[in-house]
Amino acid sequence: MEMNTEVVDVRKAVVDIISDIALDEDLSEINDGASLRDQLDLDSMDFLDIVMELKKRYKVEVPSEDYPQLATLESCVRYLSPKFCQ
Amino acid sequence: MTTKYDVLIIGAGMSGMAAGIRLAMFGKTVCIAEMHSLPGGLNSFYQRGSRKFDVGLHALTNFVKKGTKGHPLSKILKQLRIRYDSLQLKEQKSSKVQFRDLEINFSNDIELLISQVAKNFPEEVDGFLELIKNINIHKDLLPSKDFKSARQFVGQYIKNKMLEDMIFYPILFYGSSTEHDLDVNSFIILFQSVYLEGFSRPMGGVRTIIDILLDKFNALGGELRYRHKVEKIVTKNSKVQGALLNNGEMIEADYVISSIGYPETMSLVESQQVTTPAVGRISPIETIFIFDKKPAQCDIDSTIIYYSNQDRYNYQKPTTAIDETSTSICLPNNFSDCEYDEGVIRLTSLANFDLWDSFKSTEYKAQKQKVVEHSLETLKAVMPSLNGELKFQDVFTPKTIKRFTGHMAGAVYGSPDKLPDGLTGIENLLLCGTDQGLIGIVGTLLSGITISNMHILTRDWKG
């Protein structure tokens, strides 16, 4: 169960960041398994903002070679969860 | 006295405010020094009695409807964390380019322009469609460093010189620092922002945008100092140290971002080896009229009219005080909604800075009066049905622009020498805004964002 609440929190952290960037997007219907870029109006500048917000809010660092790990919400959670635990 | 910030920004115009917001958002200590007592720069505002006026803003280019993906407008909204609805954008009805009696209408739907080309220049419409196709393939284009002629590019598709000039008119007028022609990348960027995206106006005019930017910057803890002019940019071993203000204060900063123009910036740097970029030749003069009737009450529905009394359009510094062959006429009442309860008409023409600068005070006043008369005659020729009573008039000249914004020679679109990467050659002295090469409100906001991201935020973040 513990594992599970963590998964939810990381997802929420990422969704909160995206909704603060793309203020006009509706994130309630987002498909966790599908590409964020295809579903939302996010470009590379916005992904950089997600990374910078992760650092600012949670001190979580994402090196540029790991950007592809942020492609979907699912992959975000998978990739970021261990980093949030540290 | 010395104060220290991470970043000092020179100028609280659109680009300076955008840069300030981005940097403060990610924890930088930021100070904006603005020489004037108001923000906005070339896109500012003023008041006469109870009447409020915009200085720049004819139209906000780059209009797209809410939710449209991947356009410059949505890009800046996300980067600055602004809600689309807070801009309260009101679309243009339709605008036109008019050479003598021939007119071509366009709106925020490109189909209107295509049908107008088909009607007036049937042999050119295939070429025009091909031109649009070749412009559409470009996305996120940046201004280029080396000049490639847009005239040559368009000449591949359009043979009729009059039509070519008609297409070029709004584009040159909204953003070319060079006479007659402009760089092809800039042309494509502007073609997209004028014809493929379109025009709108925020309810309340440019103040609406400025207020949003100021609120953001303040909420993020940024510091904006009015009436603080930067007198000298201080460097040591070709690296920027900070700047000296007109009150004698030294501001130390790791980075200095200047939005005041390329030659203007370099003129503040004390060093033997600085470059001397060219000063731009394009400066406007504007007459503002207020009538007791709105244009629509006189059956005038256009939002902006780009008028020439010739078969061609001469985008160049006139040899006379004002270019008497062409004027662009902006009717803010003719956006889909507008707060003005009187009829407001703005006529903007190219003007000769040197002449305006040389006029002594009585001559200056007399010349301004001549411009008013010329503007009234133009109105009669272009909109004969206009019949309201004139309530108010005002003129601002190239000299006014120089005085209030500091742009040398009143050059609204800056120097023909652009710095697309924002690098001045002096370490950590960066350039944003007009002379980075992006023009207009949306363009210069994007410029402030891009320069901050590219040279400070990402660099920092990469360690």
Ligand SMILES: Cc1cc2nc3c(=O)[nH]c(=O)nc-3n(C[C@H](O)[C@H](O)[C@H](O)COP(=O)(O)OP(=O)(O)OC[C@H]3O[C@@H](n4cnc5c(N)ncnc54)[C@H](O)[C@@H]3O)c2cc1C
């Ligand atoms: C008549 C007119 C009509 C226009 N119409 C439109 C339009 O319809 N649509 C559109 O999108 N754009 C329009 N523009 C263009 C648009 O206004 C500009 O491209 C844009 O505002 C430029 O912003 P900027 O930040 O690059 O520079 P600026 O606005 O020039 O900002 C520079 C700032 O620096 C300050 N400054 C200068 N020197 C110093 C110093 N030494 N120390 C401290 N501060 C200093 C100035 O006071 C100014 O506030 C128009 C401009 C004009 C003049």
